[in-house]
Each structure stands twice: as C-alpha cells, then as structure tokens.
Amino acid sequence: MSHLDLARLQFAMTSVYHFLFVPVTIGLSFLTALLQTGWHRTGRAELLQLTRFFGTLLVINTAVGGVTGLVQEFQFGMDWSAYSRTVGHVFGAPLATEGLAAFFLESTFLGLWLFGWDRLPRRVHLATIWLVTAGAALSAAFIMAANSWMQHPVGHGIDPSTGRPQLNDVWKLFTNPVFLRGYLHVILASLVTGSVLMLAVSAWQLRRGRGPLAFHASARLALVVLVPVLLMAMLVGSELGVTEGKYQPMKIAGAEAQWTTCRPCSFSLFQIGGGKNDDTPTKIIAIPHLLSLLATNHWNGQVLGLDAVQAQYQQRYGPGDYVPDIFIQYWSMRVMAYLAAVVLLVGLWGLWLLWRKRLSTARWFLRVAVWIVALPFLMNTAGWLLTENGRQPWIVQGIQLTRNGVSPSPTTTTVGTSLLVFFLLYAALAIVEAVLISRYARKELAPPPVEGKPQPALTY
Numbered sequence: 001m002s003h004l005d006l007a008r009l010q011f012a013m014t015s016v017y018h019f020l021f022v023p024v025t026i027g028l029s030f031l032t033a034l035l036q037t038g039w040h041r042t043g044r045a046e047l048l049q050l051t052r053f054f055g056t057l058l059v060i061n062t063a064v065g066g067v068t069g070l071v072q073e074f075q076f077g078m079d080w081s082a083y084s085r086t087v088g089h090v091f092g093a094p095l096a097t098e099g100l101a102a103f104f105l106e107s108t109f110l111g112l113w114l115f116g117w118d119r120l121p122r123r124v125h126l127a128t129i130w131l132v133t134a135g136a137a138l139s140a141a142f143i144m145a146a147n148s149w150m151q152h153p154v155g156h157g158i159d160p161s162t163g164r165p166q167l168n169d170v171w172k173l174f175t176n177p178v179f180l181r182g183y184l185h186v187i188l189a190s191l192v193t194g195s196v197l198m199l200a201v202s203a204w205q206l207r208r209g210r211g212p213l214a215f216h217a218s219a220r221l222a223l224v225v226l227v228p229v230l231l232m233a234m235l236v237g238s239e240l241g242v243t244e245g246k247y248q249p250m251k252i253a254g255a256e257a258q259w260t261t262c263r264p265c266s267f268s269l270f271q272i273g274g275g276k277n278d279d280t281p282t283k284i285i286a287i288p289h290l291l292s293l294l295a296t297n298h299w300n301g302q303v304l305g306l307d308a309v310q311a312q313y314q315q316r317y318g319p320g321d322y323v324p325d326i327f328i329q330y331w332s333m334r335v336m337a338y339l340a341a342v343v344l345l346v347g348l349w350g351l352w353l354l355w356r357k358r359l360s361t362a363r364w365f366l367r368v369a370v371w372i373v374a375l376p377f378l379m380n381t382a383g384w385l386l387t388e389n390g391r392q393p394w395i396v397q398g399i400q401l402t403r404n405g406v407s408p409s410p411t412t413t414t415v416g417t418s419l420l421v422f423f424l425l426y427a428a429l430a431i432v433e434a435v436l437i438s439r440y441a442r443k444e445l446a447p448p449p450v451e452g453k454p455q456p457a458l459t460y
Contacts, residue, residue: 006415007079007406010422012388014072016381017426021065023380026140026187027194028058029133033126034221040126046214049445054198054218055129056440059114064433066107071422073099079415083395083405090156090167091146098142106135140186141174148179150396151387152247165399178247181240182387188233189383193376195226196343199350201441203369206360211445216360219369223354227347234340238294244390245295248397250309250322251390252295254329257283263302265291271330317398324392332386339375339382346372 001009032054039047073095076084084091112120113128120128149155155172156165173179199222202215245252253259257271267290268283292301304312306323313322346368353359395402 001412001416003410003412003415004403004406006412006419007410008402010079010415010419011072011075013419013426014068014075014422015388016384017430018065018068018072019380019384020377021061021068022136022140023186023190023193023376024061024197025058025065026133026136026190027192028054028061028197029129029136029194030191031194031198031221031225032058033129033133034225035218036126036129040122046211046217046445049211050214050218053443053445054201055113057197057201057437059110060433060436060440062106062110064429066103068426068429069103078418079407079410080395080405081407081409083400086164086400086405087396089159090149090153090165093167093170094142094146094149094173098139098146102135102139102142106132106139109135137187140190141183144183144186145173145176145179147387148176148182149173151182151244151391152176152178153396153399165396177243178240181236181243185233185236185240185383188229188236189376189380191225191229192233192343193380195222195229196373196376198222199226200370200373203366204442207363207366207370212360214445219350219359220354223347223350223359227344227351230340230344230347234344237336239297241294242297245303248390249304250306250313250324251329251386253304253306253309254324254326254390255333255386256291256303257326257330258291258303258305259307260305261302261308262305263292264289264300265295265303267291267294269334320393320401322393324389328385328389332382332389335382336379336386339379343372343375343379 032051035047035054036051038044039051109128109131113125113132116125116128153165154176155167155169157168159166198218202219202222205211205215206219241252256267258265266286266288268286270284272284289299291303292298295301295303310322314320349365350359350369353362353365391397393401395405
C-alpha cells in the first residue's frame with residue numbers, strides 16, 4: 001500500500017473507532033439527565049438508583065472516548081500536514097474552539113457531577129449533568145461545522161498572496177445547509193444509540209428478575225425516546241440526502257450506483273455487482289420514483305448519473321477520476337437504512353408491549369432487545385462511510401484533492417508502523433471498554449439511599 005493509502009486507512013480507523021463513543025456520550029448523558037430530573041422532581045428512589053447506574057456507564061465511555069479523540073486530532077499534523085497548512089485558517093477555528101471550550105466544558109462539569117453527590121446543592125448538581133449534555137452536543141457542533149465545510153465550503157475567500165482559503169464569515173460556517181441537517185442528524189442518531197443501549201441493559205436485567213420496578217422504568221424511558229427520535233432521524237437523513245444531492249451530486253449517484261442520468265429514478269433494494277467503478281450493477285427489486293423522492297423531494301425529480309457528474313467535474317477541475325468507491329457508497333446507504341428499519345420495528349414492538357403492560361415479562365422481546373445493541377453502532381459507522389467516502393477523491397470538495405493533503409515527510413514504513421501501533425492500542429482499549437461496560441451493566445442496582453445519609457461519589 002502507498003503512503004497515501006496507509007494515511008487514509010489510519011485516519012479512517014481512528015475516526016470510526018472514536019465515533020463509536022461519541023453517540024453514546026451524547027445520548028446517554030441526555031437520558032441520565034432525564035433520570036436525575038425525574039428523581040429531583042418526584043423523589044422516587046429507583047430513579048436515583050438508575051441515575052447512578054447509567055451514570056457509571058457514561059463515565060466509562062467518556063473516559064475512553066476522550067483518549068481516542070485526542071489521538072485523532074494529532075493526526076492532522078502527523079499524516080495530513082499539507083491539508084492543515086492549506087485550509088488551517090478555516091478548518092482550525094472550529095476544531096480549536098471544540099477543544100478549548102466545548103470539550104473542557106463537558107469534562108469539567110462531568111467531574112463536578114461525578115464527585116458532587118451531596119457536596120453540591122441538589123439543583124446545582126442536577127445542572128451539572130445537563131451541562132455535560134450541553135457540552136457534548138456543543139463539541140459535536142464544532143466538529144460537524146468543520147466537517148460540513150469540507151463537504152460544502154462556505155464562508156471563506158482565497159488569500160491572493162498564498163492561494164489558500166481564508167475564513168471571512170464565521171456565521172456562514174454555522175448556517176451551512178450541510179451543517180444544519182448533518183448536525184441534527186448526528187444528535188438524533190446519538191439519542192437513538194443511547195436509547196438502544198439503555199434498552200438493552202434494562203432488558204438484560206429484567207430477564208434475570210433484577211430491579212423489576214427500576215429497570216422497567218428505564219426500559220420505558222428508552223422506548224419512549226427511541227421511536228420518535230428514530231423517525232425524526234430518518235426524516236432528517238432524507239432531507240440531508242436532498243441537500244447533498246444539490247452540493248455533492250456524485251455522492252448521491254454513487255449511493256444508488258446510478259451511472260446514467262434518470263428522471264424519474266428508482267431505488268434498488270439489492271444489487272449484484274458494482275464493486276468496481278467500471279462495473280455497472282444489476283439492480284434487484286427496484287422501487288419506482290423512490291430515488292427521485294430521496295434525492296430531490298419530487299416524485300419525478302432528476303438525478304444526475306455518475307458519468308454526467310464525472311464529465312462536469314473534468315470540465316471544471318481538469319482530467320481525473322472523480323468517482324468514489326461505488327461498493328462502499330451503495331452498501332453503506334443500505335446498511336444504515338435497513339438496520340434503522342429493524343431498530344424501529346423492535347421499538348414499536350416494545351411500545352406495544354408497554355401499552356399492553358407486558359414489557360417486563362415478554363421473554364422474546366427482552367432477548368431481541370439485548371442483541372440489537374450492536375445495530376446503532378453499525379448504522380453510525382455506515383453513515384460516516386457514506387459521508388466521507390462519497391466526497392472522494394476530494395479532501396475538501398472542489399478545493400483540495402486527498403492525495404494533495406497528505407504529509408510529505410513521513411515514509412511509508414513510518415506510517416505503517418504507527419498504524420500497527422494504533423491498531424494494537426485501540427484493540428486493547430476496546431477490550432478494556434467492553435470488559436468494564438459489560439461488568440458494570442450486569443451489576444445489581446445499589447441499595448436505595450437511606451434518608452439523611454450522604455451519597456458517595458460514583459465508584460469503580
């Protein structure tokens with residue numbers, strides 16, 4: 001593999017791995033805050049037990065996720081210095097603000113929440129967990145603003161002395177249409193991830209008859225949040241597809257492996273072939289007009305084919321292959337959508353059982369609810385593959401090609417060695433995370449608090 005291939009693989013590995021933790025932090029902090037708010041208002045002991053139980057899982061996840069995020073940011077200097085040098089005046093602003101403001105806001109108030117039990121007034125302590133949630137969401141906002149600029153560059157001009165982009169309108173970064181829909185989609189996907197995780201842990205505990213009153217409450221909360229949020233995520237994801245169809249038509253055409261321009265356009269549920277850019281797939285079970293709706297919001301909307309967009313890009317940017325890996329585009333889209341449908345069906349099943357007052361005794365549902373815990377992580381990974389692969393060969397759409405953003409100094413051996421080291425390190429962290437999460441998720445609830453007895457900080 002070339003230096004470029006290894007650098008891309010290394011950044012892809014760290015990005016995908018880091019994003020396994022981000023949605024859990026955002027989603028689980030929100031749900032934990034809801035549990036603590038419920039305890040604050042009602043005084044129900046089981047809500048306090050659940051707050052501390054799921055708060056332990058939140059802290060473990062945040063600790064590992066923070067470490068992986070720092071490594072990812074250092075790679076902009078190690079592997080992508082040419083990219084950082086070219087677009088640092090734009091990309092660096094939201095990235096630095098995320099680290100200096102949002103991340104420290106989140107970590108500071110997480111520490112206050114963690115060690116502030118019965119040391120802070122109840123209202124102040126409740127505010128800290130909500131500020132943790134706000135910090136996590138704000139951190140994602142700055143990262144998404146930077147990433148959305150790479151997808152659709154706005155709010156900049158070109159410095160005539162250097163030929164590099166220069167930020168001249170911060171407001172446009174945060175009103176970028178790709179950012180507005182993409183950020184909302186990430187927040188909703190995070191709430192889905194947190195809800196499924198809470199549902200899976202609650203179902204595991206209910207199957208074993210532990211804390212039936214408490215874990216019935218957490219399962220109910222997870223289901224009540226999961227279904228409407230997942231429906232909204234699907235709607236926002238569809239609107240994001242329309243936005244990307246406008247600004248990145250190659251990405252949308254690649255997601256359907258649509259080589260020729262069509263009007264109206266069908267959406268295929270399955271295909272044979274298409275793994276290579278010159279291999280037109282055979283589409284199976286095509287749904288008429290659906291691609292037109294997804295890409296344009298119109299029944300008979302036109303979708304440009306890969307060949308047409310390739311010709312446009314060659315005319316605008318010069319000779320080159322501007323078609324991304326079609327196999328990744330096509331199947332990332334379907335993995336994300338099909339698994340979301342599975343999670344939605346399980347959520348609706350759970351709401352029906354909740355309405356029938358059979359949730360805690362429905363053995364088959366509790367088994368299924370445990371096993372679907374992996375699906376949101378696969379959905380999130382597929383979504384990022386769809387987003388980032390669809391931009392290739394650009395690292396910044398229309399401004400810089402990926403091959404021109406790689407650092408010139410590291411050798412192939414250096415990058416390959418660091419890739420191996422990171423892989424082994426991340427594998428070790430994954431084992432530690434899995435052991436800790438599974439260990440504490442299977443623990444019994446702590447005894448209800450005794451009136452007048454101080455609550456200790458969370459312990460591990």
